[in-house]
Amino acid sequence: MTQAPASSPEPTRSHRRKAQTRAALVRAAQSFLAQGQTNTPVLDITQAADVGIGSFYNHFESKDQLFEAAVDHVMDLLGAVLDELTTDVDDPAVAFATSFRLMGRFHRREPQLSKVILHSAFDILGAQTGLAPRVRRDIQAGVESGRFTMTDVDVAVVCAVGAATFLGQLIHAEPDRDDAETTDRAAEALLRMLGVSANEARAICGRPLPELQTAGLRGAVDKATTDGLAAS
Amino acid sequence: MTQAPASSPEPTRSHRRKAQTRAALVRAAQSFLAQGQTNTPVLDITQAADVGIGSFYNHFESKDQLFEAAVDHVMDLLGAVLDELTTDVDDPAVAFATSFRLMGRFHRREPQLSKVILHSAFDILGAQTGLAPRVRRDIQAGVESGRFTMTDVDVAVVCAVGAATFLGQLIHAEPDRDDAETTDRAAEALLRMLGVSANEARAICGRPLPELQTAGLRGAVDKATTDGLAAS
Incomplete structure (x- = not known):
């Protein structure tokens, strides 16, 4: 993913320590968010992150700001991974379906990170970064190329975002459900909604999928925040 | 709507008073829910309802139980209203679209009650009463009659529920948006998803709608809980 530009100064030890503190706070916030505990006092978050309460306010003005950063972080990383996996796909219908199908599988594969996203689902719609703008971009491309006949992009x-979110909820609620099969049927349904024929929608959603590497999404927390601070 | 059966005993004054207390608590809970304030202490709820805190525990075991009753109450009433308005509709595609189109308009018309529903959106999916079972029933009818070609009802x-919920969110977030037009385009899209042709979907969603009487949804709070207690 994004590499620090070659001209960046080597991060100092103090930079690295700051970045580690911020990353620990973001991770702690993500685990509270995943459990729906947004009313947790700041003190509990700093204790979970194993940092002093004073450190908190070096990084964030409020708990809300931290939670926002925690959600943005997961959505940006996931968006970047999905982008990378669909960058060579020319057909907007395939790009849309591939992202949707991978996203559906993500809920079962990374339940904690998935719940961070789902607990902020309603904020996703208006977000300027993360997942919704990518869905919009893919749908817009399909409309402009004439691939999709549905023209009201909003x-x-x-x-699509509503279906994707509730699909995640269903996958969590029914642990025995086949997440891949369910997700593929939903992607197929949405392609029909967008104006792709039933036969073609089925064929597109039966195509092999690229591998979704999710380990990096968790592991990258430290890396991403270190990069972010070093570059600033 | 439901009348108490003729054999029911006349509610006593004590019954009526109890019912009024319960209704006041439900209404107070609904207004906190509409603002997303589910962490409100019980004392604040009883003060808002203008009843003693002791009364609370005569009716509900916990705050969660009250909130659940408050959400169920709105959803059951709305479901009953939608049922009544579509009871003579034979075509499942028209029944589904009519309920969806009325529901979309409900968000702008009754923003407080709409927010009660949206704040509990994720619980809707698994609910045994209220709106989701009605959506399922209508879709199931369309599949069984061959009207819908999409066969995976889950x-x-x-x-459909995900799209309906996020549509409500969009309508609240953009007060200048034409809620009727937006809702009709979404209903049309979902009919295409279910397997109705684009032309027919458009025609169905351009049909005149029955009048949605929402005043009764608020006013019926006292009535419904009085009936409930009198019948029990």
Whole structure:
């Protein structure tokens, strides 16, 4: 993913320590978010992160700001991974379906990170970064190329993001459900909604998928925040 | 709506007073829910309802139980209203679209009650009463009659409820947006998803709608809980 530019100064030890503190706070916030505990006092978050309470306010003005950063962080990383996996796909219908199908599988594969996203689901719609703008971009591309006959992009985004979110909820609620099969049927349904024929929608959603590397999404917390601070 | 059966005893004054207390608590809970304030202490709720804190525990074992009753109450009433308005509709595609289109308009018309539903959106999916079972029933009818070609009912319900919920969110977030137009485009998209042709979906979603009487949804709070207690 994004590498620090070659001209960046080597991060100092103090930079690295700051970045580690910030990353620990973000990780702690993500684990509270995953459990829906947004009313946790700041003190509990700093204790979970094993940092002093004073450190908190060196990085964040408020708990809300930390939670926002924690959600943005997961969504940005996931968005970047999905982008990388679909960068060579020319057909917007395939790009849309591939991202949707991978996202569906993500809920079972990374339940904690998935719950961070789902607990902030309603904020996703208006977010300027992360997942919703990518859904919009893919749908817009399909409309512009004539691949999709549904032309109201706002409505298409609402339906697709709503379906994706509730699909995640269903996958969590029913641990025995086949997440891949369920997700592929939903992707197929949304392609029909967008104006792709039933036969073609089925064929697209039966294509092999690229491998979704999720370990990096967790491991990258430290890396991403270190890069972010070193570059600033 | 439901009348108490003729054999029911006349509610006593004590019954009526109890019912009024319960209704006041439900209404107070609904207004906290609409603002997303589920962490409100019980004392604040009883003060808002203008009843003693002791009364609370005569009716509910916990705050969660009250909130659940408050959400169920809105969803059951709305479901009953939608049922009544679509009871003579034979075509499942028209029944589904009519309920969806009325529901979309409900968010702008009754923002407080709409927010009660949206704040508990994820619970809707698994609910045994209220809105989701009605969506499932309508989709199931369409599949069984061959009107809908999408046969995975679980997935169809997830997509439809997800789209309906996020549509409500969009309508609240953008007060200048034409809620009727947006809702009709979403209903049309979902009919295409279910397997109705684009032309027919458009025609169905351009049909005149029955009048949605929402005043009764608020006013019926006292009535419904009085009936409930009198019948028990």
